[in-house]
Structure formats: structure tokens, C-alpha cells
């Protein structure tokens with residue numbers, strides 16, 4: 068569908084446009100649309116995620132990587148579902164066999180990153196960098212030989228990590244001169260992570276990554292299926308977006324899951340404020356003008 072509206076990034080900012088629109092945040096869209104939960108939020112049971120090919124393929128490949136005690140990368144644009152895939156991976160791995168550690172504090176220096184890692188895995192977090200690395204290696208190694216549980220580190224938002232911090236992964240995954248594959252690491256981040264991983268000083272880390280997975284945005288039909296899925300999950304019994312509203316949602320959000328969530332959530336509020344029973348294309352255009360670029 069051709070739109071007179073420019074795509075997301077070119078729209079006016081919230082402060083530029085807010086005054087032209089009614090405030091809708093106080094409106095209870097659950098009561099208005101007869102839902103039992105808020106749709107399009109990040110809080111949903113991970114086993115009820117929307118299962119679409121690119122994400123499920125990435126998930127299967129990363130799971131295979133981890134099951135073979137190797138490490139991998141998940142690289143995709145902001146809001147495209149990386150963290151959802153990581154959550155699904157943790158959910159799918161048998162709890163009795165894997166100890167998963169999720170780390171997101173990636174804007175730290177080498178020593179602070181190791182301290183945070185030590186805290187999450189429960190080993191001594193005091194001392195200098197070399198001591199911390201040794202402690203982590205010993206702790207991880209002991210947990211493997213002791214109870215047979217395999218450790219998995221999930222490092223999210225790794226595009227914010229300094230190259231020298233990413234380089235720690237080489238040391239952390241180096242056990243007994245590489246003769247034993249002990250620790251798996253999944254590094255997830257936005258596409259600029261690629262240029263960091265291509266740096267010569269990170270060749271040893273990048274070379275350890277057995278699989279590089281990516282995600283892509285929804286296509287038009289996938290987006291329609293996603294919208295239906297999220298609304299059904301929230302208890303909707305009939306479609307709440309007209310076909311043309313769905314087309315507009317696709318044009319404005321480009322099929323990016325987070326942009327879709329943000330626009331759809333806002334449009335539901337706008338439609339509810341008008342006491343409408345469904346969201347129309349115009350509600351999406353209004354929504355677009357009210358959300359941040």
C-alpha cells in the first residue's frame with residue numbers, strides 16, 4: 068500500500084507533535100476491547116512466542132551449536148527479536164544439563180566485566196583482572212567435572228562491548244589448551260558487532276564462533292500473523308485491526324517486531340479513545356506521530 072506518510076525515522080518527534088493529539092495513556096484497552104492481558108508488551112510466556120521461520124531457524128542452529136559444546140553469534144538489528152531467541156534457547160535447553168548465565172552489562176571495562184560475570188556465576192568477585200579470569204575458569208571447569216552440568220554464557224547487547232572486553236572470551240573458552248570444549252558462549256548484538264568481530268585482535272575469538280545466526284523483519288503476511296497471534300494471546304476473540312490498518316502497520320514499522328509492538332499498542336489506545344471497536348489505518352498514522360523515532 069502506498070502511503071503519504073514517511074517511514075518511521077523521518078517522522079516528527081513526540082514533542083513536536085504531542086500537543087495536536089489527545090492523551091491516551093490512561094485508557095484501559097483491556098476493558099475496552101475485552102482482553103485479559105495487555106497485547107504487544109515484552110511480558111509474555113516464552114513458550115507462547117510467535118514462531119516464524121527466521122527466528123526458529125536461528126534458535127535451532129544456536130541450540131545445535133550449544134549441544135555440540137561450541138559457541139556462536141546472533142546478529143540482527145535493534146528490536147528484531149534477538150533477546151526473545153536467547154530466552155527461547157534457555158527455555159528449550161534441559162535445566163538438568165545446562166547452567167545458563169545471561170549477561171547484559173556490556174559497557175564495562177575488562178575487570179568490571181569479569182567481576183559482574185563472577186557475581187552472576189557465584190564465584191569470588193574480588194581481585195585483579197588476572198585473578199578474576201582464573202577464578203572464572205576454575206569455577207566453570209569445576210562445575211563441569213563435578214556435576215556434569217554444562218555452562219552456557221549468553222552475552223546480550225554485545226555491540227556495546229569494547230574489543231578488549233570481547234577478547235576475554237578467548238581466555239574464558241580456553242580450557243586445557245582447547246583440548247576440552249567446556250564453556251559455550253552465545254554473543255548477541257546489533258549489526259555493528261560484525262565490524263568489531265572482524266578486528267584482527269579478535270581473530271581468535273571470532274574463529275571460535277561455530278555459527279553466525281541472523282534474523283530478519285517480518286514480511287507482510289508474517290506481520291499479519293504476528294498481530295493475530297499477539298492479540299489472541301491477550302484474549303482477543305475477533306480481529307482488532309482492519310486489513311488496511313495492518314498494511315499501514317507494515318509500511319510504518321517495516322516489519323520490525325519492536326516497532327510493530329510500539330505502533331500497535333499506541334494505535335489500540337487511540338482507537339479505544341474514539342470508542343471504536345477496531346483499529347483503522349488512520350489510528351496507525353496518529354500513533355506514528357506520537358511515538359519516538
Ligand SMILES: Nc1ncnc2c1ncn2[C@@H]1O[C@H](COP(=O)(O)OP(=O)(O)OP(=O)(O)O)[C@@H](O)[C@H]1O
Nearest residue numbers: 108109116117144145146147148149150151324325
Ligand atoms: N518471536 C516473537 N514472539 C513474540 N514477540 C516477539 C517475538 N520476537 C520479537 N517479539 C517482540 O518484539 C520485541 C523486541 O524483541 P527483542 O527485545 O527480542 O529484540 P532485540 O533484537 O533483542 O532488540 P535490541 O537490539 O534492542 O535488544 C519483544 O519485546 C517482543 O514483544
Ligand SMILES: [Mg+2]
Nearest residue numbers: 149150223224
Ligand atoms: Mg535485546
